Amino acid sequence: MLDQAFQALADPTRRAVVERLCDGPASVSELAKPFAMTLAAVVQHVQVLEAAGLVTTQKIGRVRTVQVDPAGLRTAEAWLAARRTRVEKQLDRLTAVLAEPNLEPSTRKKRGVTT
């Protein structure tokens, strides 16, 4: 499921659809408006997102409404955040190292040679 979520979000159109849906539910035809593509193509993208657990759809009468599935989105975000944290912490430390003016390697090496 997680792998499907990341593959679904690897497509820029589908990311745009998810971004739009974060503002609120929309019908398939509303979703299609900003994109130069057919309704059928939008339906396909929505199906991929739905299979990945990122959105849910509901058909009321003749209108299919699409909305984000917060649990699915949170799962993908939490998983990535855990991996991102390690890099963030290392870069925080790098910031601290760079803030020390006397630690440029060229300076240290020169000192090493002359002393």
Add this chain to the structure above:
Amino acid sequence: MTAPITHASFSVERTFPAPPARVFAAFADADLKARWFHGPDDWAPTVRTLDFREGGHETAAGEVPGEWSSRFEADYHVIEADAQIVYSYVMYHDDVRLSVSVTTIELDAVDDGAATRIVFTEQGAYFEDGDAANASREEGTIGLLKQLEASL
């Protein structure tokens, strides 16, 4: 028995108040790199080598004594001074393989060269067995897999 693999990618962008040559040196110089590229505060290094050139290898292994160990084994593929670093690496936790990843680090001078913006991107293949080890041990990540199961 073979568990499925999760594929994912993420980017972290930072701007440092130092010129690109200085930021690059923090990756290229073994002493400087050892000061920031390590585990949590109670983590102590056991093996550290850095052969910073295309085709060169890096090992950064360490442990929180009596609790867990980690090992980062990287191979450098692209090195362009002050501009670009690309390496692939395997990450181990208690000798369980967590992931195989490609990391790209792109450096750009900003603010007339007084500062450096870096984009750190990682694309990885994450193994489920390793993920379980990672979730239960590394940085006390709270039962991520349980949360995962619950929400799927």
